[in-house]
Amino acid sequence: MIIKDITEDTLVKKYTNTYELSILIGVDSFDYMVLDGQQQVLALKTFGLQNETGSHLAAVEAAFQAEKFLHQPFRNIRVGFVSGRNTLLPQRLYDENENEAYLRQITELLPGEAARADALPVLSLYNVYAAALDEITLARRLFPGCRIFHITTALLEGLRHLAVxxxxxxxxxxxxxxxxxxxxxxxxxxxxxxxxxxxxxxDFIYFILLVFQQFGLQPESQTLHLSGQLLPDSEIYREALRYIRNLEFVPAPAFFKFGPRISQEPHYLYFGLLSLSLCT
Structure with a gap:
């Protein structure tokens, strides 16, 4: 099911080999964004996955097969996966041979999973995470030459530009x-x-206030910056406003450029995709 489909007139399909493609795959979603070499966002599309067969992989492949535009060659392709099973390691302590050991301290690797790691050199960190091998195999088959990242890697790349x-x-x-x-x-x-x-x-406000308390942040004065699947008229937003006085939706990092159609969209909704395009 297509949720959002926006394409600027400046996108030229025969020039896709000069464009960058970022794809974010979640449990229920398949989203992608196309940028040119000047960080101009040319296309944005989000799908709700139709998991009729009970197979997440089949739903992802069905979305890909239906979207013929994605079958074109691109200059760079990044694929991001959404999951919460990861841990961050200081670069100075990281050993690439110990990924499984790092993860075992927080979770069990399930059959068919492997431990992967993304480098975050600017933050001097590695993000070690559990990845389903069949998902990695599918991504590499559908998008040959793609680079694969965890969503936390992407978010940290995007948010650090705002935090400074x-x-x-x-x-x-x-x-x-x-x-x-x-x-x-x-x-x-x-x-x-x-x-x-x-x-x-x-649940949302419980976890947020837990972090506020852990770090001595004051809900009366500390701004909470929001992004992703959230609308101002949602129950989550209203509940957050009961406890936290200042809520702000994040802007896109300043170096992205938007055409007339995508400019009309709230950019915070697609912050994950924007951040993924920053991963190296």
Missing amino acids: QQERRSIFAHLKDGMLFVVLFEGKELLFANAFPYQAAK
């Missing part, structure tokens, strides 16, 4: 496919990053 503009601690909450990603920066320094599953507004 703040004069004090800045806390961010991103919502995607039933997961709440909470990130706290103090200037350039990352203080906290974690993911929580949620089902209702009370």
